[in-house]
Amino acid sequence: MKIIKNISIALALSFSALTYADNHYPPTFTMEGLQCSFVEGKDMDDANKVIQKWKDYGDENFSAPYNAWVLTAAYASKTDFPFDFAWTGYTFNGTDMGKVQDDWVNGGGAEKIGSQWEAVTDCSQSLFTVVQARQSKMNFEEGSNSYMSVSTCSIQEGKTGNDLAADDDRWNAWLDGIGFNGGVYRWWPGPGTPTSFEGDFYLAMGFESAEAFGKYRDDRMNSARAGEMPEGILNCNMPRLYSAKNVRLDAATSEE
Numbered sequence: 001m002k003i004i005k006n007i008s009i010a011l012a013l014s015f016s017a018l019t020y021a022d023n024h025y026p027p028t029f030t031m032e033g034l035q036c037s038f039v040e041g042k043d044m045d046d047a048n049k050v051i052q053k054w055k056d057y058g059d060e061n062f063s064a065p066y067n068a069w070v071l072t073a074a075y076a077s078k079t080d081f082p083f084d085f086a087w088t089g090y091t092f093n094g095t096d097m098g099k100v101q102d103d104w105v106n107g108g109g110a111e112k113i114g115s116q117w118e119a120v121t122d123c124s125q126s127l128f129t130v131v132q133a134r135q136s137k138m139n140f141e142e143g144s145n146s147y148m149s150v151s152t153c154s155i156q157e158g159k160t161g162n163d164l165a166a167d168d169d170r171w172n173a174w175l176d177g178i179g180f181n182g183g184v185y186r187w188w189p190g191p192g193t194p195t196s197f198e199g200d201f202y203l204a205m206g207f208e209s210a211e212a213f214g215k216y217r218d219d220r221m222n223s224a225r226a227g228e229m230p231e232g233i234l235n236c237n238m239p240r241l242y243s244a245k246n247v248r249l250d251a252a253t254s255e256e
Contacts, residue, residue: 026168029130030097031187034087036123044085046120053113055248061107064096065250074147074210076240086242087123090130097127126192128202133168134175136183136206142249147207150187151236152199159233170230178219182206203236213241 038047051070058066068089073081091097104110117123138146155161168184175184187202207213223229 026165027132027135028093029132030091030094031128031130032089032097032125033128034123034125035083036085036087036121037083039120039122042120047085047117050113050116050120051247053116054109057104057107057109057113058100058248061103061109062100063103064091064099066091066096066100066248067246067250068248069244069246071148071242071244074241074243076242080240084121088244094127124192127190128193129188129190131186131188132183133164133186134172134182134184137181138183138206138208140246140249142246144246146244146246147210147213147241148204148244149207149213149239149241150202150204151239153186153203153234153236154200156233156235163233167233171232174223174228174230178216178223180216180219181208182212203234205239 036047038044047070066089068087071086071088072084089100091100104114140146155163164186171184183206185204187204189197189201205216207216220229
């Protein structure tokens, strides 16, 4: 997925329970993303037919866990989302992502199913390292729908990555207080993302529903009015909200 300035997709990971422990690094994952536009005369129904073939192939051939979502804009300007849909796929690490890519090519999926995909869509692709700032309490099911928001963020001057753990503690305590169930993740850009990217990372948050997103916004406003918002070390722009449909949930890694 080729991410340009202020264009991004959110995520909600569903891998097995990995907790934030004292004196331990937070869990990390690898994510690939595609930003796709339909070929003339094609639509999401055509894409879904190919996605089902991809899923069947993955169930038979992938040698590492791989979960995937299809994302469409809910609240995002066309400037920030100038394509038709996006794809996000997650593995535990880069090695597993490489295994899945090799399985796709060496097993014939890229040639057989890939050509059908290219007849429907025109996509760009890139990789990200995902750092979990807060573990999700959401229950994920294959085929389920949820929402995700993403903001482009930079660490404030004078602060470093070493300050993120304390910042996470403050914000997680506040999120606990408002009953927030979603996960919070930092997407650090990797291969395939433009060198012109302005920001340090993308901050992604998962929501069970549009109502949950609305409640979060209300809670932020009410806490700000009461002077109860935690101090932060990030400068983030306006979030974009995306609808997310799960298209593959690996039973070996899903947390029900």
